[in-house]
Amino acid sequence: MELDTYFTRLLARKGQPLLLAGPCSAETEEQVMATARGLQGLGVDLFRAGIWKPRTRPGSFEGIGAVGLKWLQRVKQEAGLAVTVEVATPRHVEECLAHGVDVVWIGARTTVNPFAVQELAEALGGTGVPVMVKNPVNPDLALWAGALERLDRAGVRDLAAIHRGFSTGAPSKYRNAPTWAIPIELKTRFPELPLICDPSHISGRRDLLLPVAQKALDLDYDGLMLETHPDPENAWSDAEQQVTPFRLAEMLHELKHRYRSTENLDYLNKAEELRHKMDVADQEIIEALARRMALVEELAEYKKQNNVKILQLDRWNEIYQSRPEWAARLNVNDKFVAELYKLIHIESIRKQTEILQRPE
Structure with missing residues (x-):
């Protein structure tokens, strides 16, 4: 185009x-x-x-x-x-x-x-x-x-x-x-x-x-x-x-027409500082996800050894209810966190399925 x-x-x-x-x-x-x-x-x-x-x-x-x-x-x-x-x-x-x-x-x-x-x-x-x-x-x-x-x-x-x-x-x-x-x-x-x-x-x-x-x-x-x-x-x-x-x-x-950027040095410096902090926070989030997925894999191995099904609905309902509540207490949008945990749950099921179907 x-x-x-x-x-x-x-x-x-x-x-x-x-x-x-x-x-x-x-x-x-x-x-x-x-x-x-x-x-x-x-x-x-x-x-x-x-x-x-x-x-x-x-x-x-x-x-x-x-x-x-x-x-x-x-x-x-x-x-x-x-x-x-x-x-x-x-x-x-x-x-x-x-x-x-x-x-x-x-x-x-x-x-x-x-x-x-x-x-x-x-x-x-x-x-x-x-x-x-x-x-x-x-x-x-x-x-x-x-x-x-x-x-x-x-x-x-x-x-x-x-x-x-x-x-x-x-x-x-x-x-x-x-x-x-x-x-x-x-x-x-x-x-x-x-x-x-x-x-x-x-x-x-x-x-x-x-x-x-x-x-x-x-x-x-x-x-x-x-x-x-x-x-x-x-x-x-x-x-x-x-x-x-x-x-x-x-x-x-x-209607308010805002600028894509500005030459204001105070803004540029502060924005750069905050974006750097966001980068650090994102790294911490990804590291936390990696730790969680490692625990999911460990749990999947135990399920396989004990012939237990992947989906545990009571456990999922507990997570889906509690995590948004935790988020709300920290002034984080609870609906956003609920959607985020749906994605985490989908990935968790994918990983567990992979492990349970892996040949002995």
Whole structure:
């Protein structure tokens, strides 16, 4: 994936995170133009609007269709905003090319299907149109990375990723759990790839937009995609997560833009000192894990000699309950420690299995 792309050039020219804004769905020409006029002067880099809407069940509003692309042409001409649209089929790509759409994105429901992504990659290859790829619906990093790689292999060089959260089935205040570790891992694998956050689809609620957007900026995301509507309460789709252009302007003012680093010597010296102490603490943690795993191996040998099963559920329940309690007493996040001990338990079982299955 190349460094010199539409998105990296835009970032370099702007010198701050990108802003993508517009309605969840293009509903009427008047609604689209009212939104575009409301966004003028806010530093919007791409006007987003859903033309084809892949809804979960038939019968709900599934997009206005290709006629809405003519409205986006007006947005470009009269409001001076570049436009972006979601595509799910090669026909969508053809329609977008015919109407001068600047950027397209592949949605979560499409990213999950490698066959669909491959068809889109072949349709987009050689067109020069920049493409953004939303994460798949479920928390699957391989599918997300694979979609980007398919596009890259088809010759699509202008790429960016959009983090819109994941459907996990677990109770959550979010519409789609952010699961920040997955986009961070994607960025680790592809450090040159611009990463944009979609707080609207993560939140599903107006009151959560600002904290999610702030966290994304604090995690060094390259941009935000926020759904904006002149009358959110009466939007034809996803009404609860959209804000007016006026409220968007307020949010942009409230967001804090932090520096990646600073030349302040006091900060640099103190940060270096604290990082050195963290290195020492990490070494101690790893040494403690090594001691624990040595004890696990010793216990496994005794189990083998006495023909005892690996999993001792009462013992595991005792550990799983007590370790988070110990952590809480030391002001360490108990849920984090519970997850950590799940990983330790998995490794413990792996080691014991290896020893019990070892030939005499």
